[in-house]
Amino acid sequence: MVEGGPIDVLTGDYLAELTMLLLWKARQRDPDGGYAASFLLQLRDVLATCLERGIKIVVNAGGLNPAGLAAKVRELAAKAGLRPRVAHIEGDDLLDRLPELRSRGHELAHLDTGSPLGAGDAVTANAYLGGWGITQALRAGADVVVCGRVTDASLVVGPAAWAFDWARDDWDALAGAVAAGHIIECGTQATGGNYSFFTEIPDPVHPGFPIAELHPDGSSVITKHPGTGGAVTVGTVTAQLLYETGRPAYANTDVVARFDSIRLTQQGEDRVAVGPVVGEPAPPDVKVCVNRLGGHRNSAVFVLTGLDLDAKADFAEAALRDATGGPAAFAGYDLRREHGGEVDRLTLTVKDPDPARAGRGFFSAVASFALAGYPGLYVEHASPTSTGYGVHWPALLPAEEVHAVTVLPDGTRLPVPRPPTAAAPLPGPRADAVLPDALPTRAPQRPGARTVPPGRTVRLPLGTLVGARSGDKGGDANVGLWARDDAAYAWLHSYLDVPRLRAMLPETARLPVSRYELPNLRAVNFVLHGLLGEGVASSTRADPQAKALGERLRGCLADIPEGLVDREGR
Secondary structure (H helix, E strand, C coil), rough: CCCCCCEEEHHHCCHHHHHHHHHHHHHCCCCCCCCHHHHHHHHHHHEEEHHHCCCCCCCECCCCCCCHHHHHHHHHHHHHHCCCEEEEEEEEEHHHHHHHHCCCCCCCCEEEEECCCCCCCCEEEECECCHHHHHHHHCCCCCEEECCCECCCCHHHHHHHHHHCCCCCCCHHHHHHHHHHHHCCCCHHHCCCCCCCCCCCCCCCCCCEEEEECCCCCCCCEEEEEECCCCCCHHHHHHHHHHHCCCEEECCCCCCCEHHHEEEEEEEEEEEEEECCCEEEECEEEEEEEEEEEEEEEEEEEECCCCCHHHHHHHHHHHHHHHCHHHHHHCCCEEEEEEECCCCEEEEEEECCCCHHHHHHHHHHHHHHHHCCCCCCCCEECCCCCCCEEEEEEEEEEHHHHHCCCCCCCEEEEECCCCCCCCCCCCCCCCCCCCCCCCCCCCCCCCCCCCCCCCCCCEEEHHHHEEEEEEEEEEECEEEEEECCCCCCCCHHHHCCCHHHHCCCCCHCCEEEEEEEEEEEEEEEEEECCCCCCCCCCCCCCCCCCCCHHHHHHHHHEEEEHHHHHCCCC
């Protein structure tokens, strides 16, 4: 990114919800840690060049200890004879304030269940700060800005507001920066990484990193350096826009960006124009990421092969219940069967507060089954040691309760101004969910879209016509699907409703499901509430982050109109 061509700001997103728990574990080993140490290795290679060229560096690698990482940056620079002006942002860490916040009536209720956060079991609690602290630091002349938990898009919003001197209520401009930030936050996922139509991408093994060229009105062009692999197309950008999103009103700390207003235009090779984007006032609440210790877990994986697989699975389930004591013996007991070509896998996962019960006790019970099991039994994985796991707890807190501070290179501490907020809070994430026993509603047709005339259909995989991108948000999973022309979108829009999605993904049969329309992107987005249980660190699914869910859905058979299928069957 630094040596491949001119850039003004180098950003890096280091924090997922799970990362905060991993950084907490690291800090238990080293109280001076708690930040993304890999950033220092990367910085060592580029800091001198960035200072020479005037490239600002803005990252959230500070994690749980932005002040500690800022000090390490200064130490690294001094060894190289460099003197960068390093600022950092504080105020996101709420862990020590939890008792006080609860005493004043802030329950930090779980966004999905509504349950209040209990006392004493949280190990991290961080508010998602916005971009104005970054703007403040850059306006004061900082060369490097180290953040903790800011929203991913804030790494672009802050520098853009600095560059164009935006006001805190320039809603459309801020929303455009949020869209650009969301597109580039996951790096090469915007240039062909994890892309449904990857066979069409040149040099998909070495995709270049995306660059957002921001304009004063917040619109942008997504591109990459010449000569790098991958591609920037309307498709690759659409895929990333749908990644880990919910309702089209995409709430960020500084603005609500209307993703259903976004239009994408291919301007040329590896150049996609984004926007302008409609923005709405910032929400009155700030999202808070809490991680709690959930207990201990362990798994054993049994392989089923040959004949009578159903009978073998039934036998194994009965024998394992008998050997382990079944669900009554553990706080959590989850048995899943996975079909996989010539073999099936049966995975038993248990959870318990007692590490010995989930560890040696579980392992001994599993081992006792090995010589009295079904024919061909072998264990692919089993361990006598359990591992601790965390529980992700998403919550909201009034914005006025979060006090962000910009710490300038000279140590000056500046309170970060809050943006104006909307008068009313956004609705809860399940307000429009279709429950298992409810009838789905249909969204309006995309304006000007050509409808698909009735006629003969062919049974082909859904992915013959559409792409998909899926991911996790706490215990929820999302899967966004998009079509590449108006006719295919008209079919996708009318064909894939919630009941049909449930038929394709049977595990969603008893879950609330939300369906959203983004006609400008020719896309529909589904949120599968509770699919991942209590979140990534706690999920017992083989794919705990739902990364493969979209491709699995694309592999399901659908009734596609003959007129939409070309001679190559695509």
